[in-house]
Amino acid sequence: MTTQTLEQIISTHAGKPDELLVLAEQLMDRYRAIPTAALALMQQQLGLTATEIQSVLSFYHYPVTDAPIKCHVEVCRALSCHLKSADAVLRHLCDALDALPDQVTEDGQLLIARVDCLSDCERAPAVHINGEYVAATDLDALVQRIQAALA
């Protein structure tokens, strides 16, 4: 992640405060988090205050980190997934990968987030790894998949 790349991405939304969420999603797709270094640039380019930006980012639970996250796991906990043992999936992943739900691991590489809802209810329990659906039928295979993404 270079400042130049960040500047390039953010400058395409210059003067358009209404595109804050578009920009946030763009940063999430690229870095799987909102880089801390982006915040000041967002203020300058979009013409928003730090408070305005933080209030929006925190409302949507965007992770803000110094470095990109290598593996962003989303575990859906909504009703259909709850009935298919989503809680057990979450516990298994957190235990196996020494992570806490909704917290970036100390090495900054992994985030296992609880989300409502991924709209993959017919394939519950739904788990997305870096934006892609992965079947959670074999939990050990799921852990291996995450470890591979972290390698």
Place this chain on the structure above:
Amino acid sequence: MKPLPAPVLTANAPVADRLREYYLHYPFHALQKALALSPHEIIAELKASGLRGRGGAAYPLGRKWECVLQQPAPVRYIVANGEEGEPGTFKDRVLLERNPLAVIEAMIIAAYTVRARAGYIYLNHSYRQIEQTLQTLLAWLREDQRLGNNLLKRQFDFDIQVRRGPSRYLSGEETALFHALEGRRAEPSSRPPYPTEQGLWRKPTIINNIETLSCVALILEKGSKWFTTLGPVNSHGPKLFCITGDIKNPGVIEAAMDASLRDLIEWAGGAIGDFKGAMVSGPSGCLFLPDDLDKPLTVQNGCGNGTVVVFNDTRCAVDLARHVTDFFFTEHCGQCLPGRESMKQAKSLMDNLEHQPSLAPLQQRYGELHTLLLNSSKCGLCSSGTAMAPALMQAFPADFDRHMHGGCAVCGSAV
């Protein structure tokens, strides 16, 4: 078992891997017919069809479009709501995977009808592939002058942007969605003013669910009379049902709203275990019990968005009530005091259930919170979020009693 009607909305296979072919063969019949009509004639046809919104509120579509047309404002917007934040709902994803041009076509028809110049398709956070598909289709439509300036040489300008937003349950509520499109927190606004008067950027806005828009294209293509032949009065047209939970073949089923819950369960291969109940229209909807299995899934019976989550007799109603309460506690926006405080108290009641002497005071207090929210919260989300738990208490008192006296083996809790 009743035969499953032939699908109309979901007749196509997914189009992503044959997108160009799909685009080139898409007939745009509905648009051609619409362009030969006046805006008032289009609205009359939509009103005659009896189409009601498929997102949950079931507002008559023709009336909504008419309200926007009647506004004196020069700027109007069209918004397609594909947020699908309601747990158990994924029908819009299926429609956008199988026939995205029907949605775009309906948006162009809406723009022509009310003279809107800009439209937005708002997508659920996880619909990345659909976003790419839509962007490709929109680019081709611009090349072919089906979008953009002087559209189809009919002297009106209209273009569509796709926005994929972050995942929050609230974002699906119309006014909250406008705020998300404006780059703000997805907090609902008080009504009035209604979106038809002051919607996106406080301009008159048509906001329709993806499935509703898909029906618009069908009505204009096949006629309102055809549409009224499907389903009962006030619930006309084809309807997508998302059935999940303790069911053998979860997925989307297309039928009409004269289908019963029993039909739906049979079409989905049957329940896993013995049917105990179903949340119809999701956790903010209504509870169907074994006695309701033959009730048609109409708008009047609470089937607004077509979500059906089935649970069997191995499930504890307390676990379900706690889950639903936790969900709304986590997802409520917190902007109004009644919502904030009542959701906190509702969660506390459910968390401390085992300390209650009996079910009656719990029911009474939870009911009071629900009534308070109905009367004083800023929007309807928290009140609808506190309707399911009392319904579960009333339907399954033994489950709650077990938690209060002796513990529950299903949940692994002990007093």
